[in-house]
Amino acid sequence: MAQANHLPALKTDIAKMHGEFAKALPGHITPDRFVRTAQTAIALTRNIEKVTNPASLLAACSKAASDGLILDGREAALVVDYNGDVQYRPMMRGLLKLAYNSGEIRGIVVEVVRKGDVFRHSPTKLSEPITHEIDHEGERGDPHTVYALAELREGGIVHEVMSVADVNRIRDRSDAYKAFKAGKIKSTPWSTDWSEMARKTVFRRLSKYLPSSTDRDRFQQAVERIDDDYRFEIDNDDPAGEAKPAPAAKKRGGAAAALKDVTPKAAPQQARQEPQKQADPPHDPETGEIIEGGDYFDGDPGPQPGDDI
Secondary structure, eight states, rough: OOOOGHHHHHHHHHTTTTTHHHHHHHHSSOHHHHHHHHHHHHSSSSSHHHHHOOOHHHHHHHHHHHHTOOOOSEEEEEETTSSSSEEEEHHHHHHHHHHHHHTTEEEEEEEEOOOOOOOEOTOTTTTTOOOEEEOOTTOOOOEEEEEEEHHHHSSSSEEEEEEHHHHHHHHHHHHHHHHHHSBBBBBOHHHHHHHHHHHHHHHHHHTTTTTOOSSSSSHHHHGGGGOOOOOOOOOOTGGGGGGOOOOOOTTTHHHHHHHTTTTOSTTTTSSSOOOOOOOOBBBBBTOOBBBTTTTOOEEEEEOTTTTOO
C-alpha cells in the first residue's frame, strides 16, 4: 500500500509519462501543464495514500489526457476506490467544455426546475421547446423536473426532459446508491449532490443526440466514460459490509447454462422452480444509466421492432 512518503514516487511516475501524454493531448493543453496539474491532483486526492495499484493512476491520467481534460477537480478528478485503484471521473464542467470545443454547439443549458419556477415544455414547438423562468427573489421549492437543451451551430435545437421520478429510477439502479442505502458506504454523490447528479444524468442522455465531428470526437469519448466503474469511500467501521465490484454483465443464455449442472432431487411437480428474478440491465454503477449495447438476457428474445428502447 502506498504511504504518504511514497507520494513523490507517484509524482515521478507521472512525470515519466510526459511523452505519452504529449501524444494524446489536444494542442491547447501542453504536456508540462497537464503533468503539473496531475501531480497537484495526486497530492490533493483523498485517500491517495491508500493506492495499491500505481498502474491504475497512470491509466486514469492517460484517459484524462486522451479526453483533453485537466485533472483540476473542476474539469476532471481522480478518485481512489476501496480496492486501492485510482479511477478517472470527467466532471460536468469538463463535459460542457468539450461539447463547446467540438464546434458543433452554439449554446447549452442544463437545469433543475423547482416548484415556484415557470416551466413549459412544448415538444412540438421546434424553435423553442422549453421555456424556463426563475424568480430568484421568490421562494423556490423542491425539484420536479430536470432538462438539458442544446442549440446546434448549424441550426436546430435538441433537448431532453426528465421528471424527478425518472431520475430517481436511474439513481435507484446505481450500485453506489444501493450500497449507501444498505449502510455499506458512507456517502455517494446521489445523497450529497443530487442536483448535480441529476444534471449529469440528463446531460448524458442529451449527448446521444448531439452531432460528432469524427468517430473519435473527444466529447463523445468522454461521455462514454459512463461505462467506468467509479467507487466511493467505504465505511471502515463495517469491514464486512464493504461494497463489492459490480458483477460482469450477464451473458446471453448464461442462466440456462448454469441450470444444466443442477440435478433434480424431487419429483417433477416438486422440482418446479420459481421464476427467476429479472436481473438489472447493464448500467453505469455511478449513475444507474443503462449502458447501450450491453449483453443482457432476461428471458426475453431481445428488442423487437417498435420497442421503446
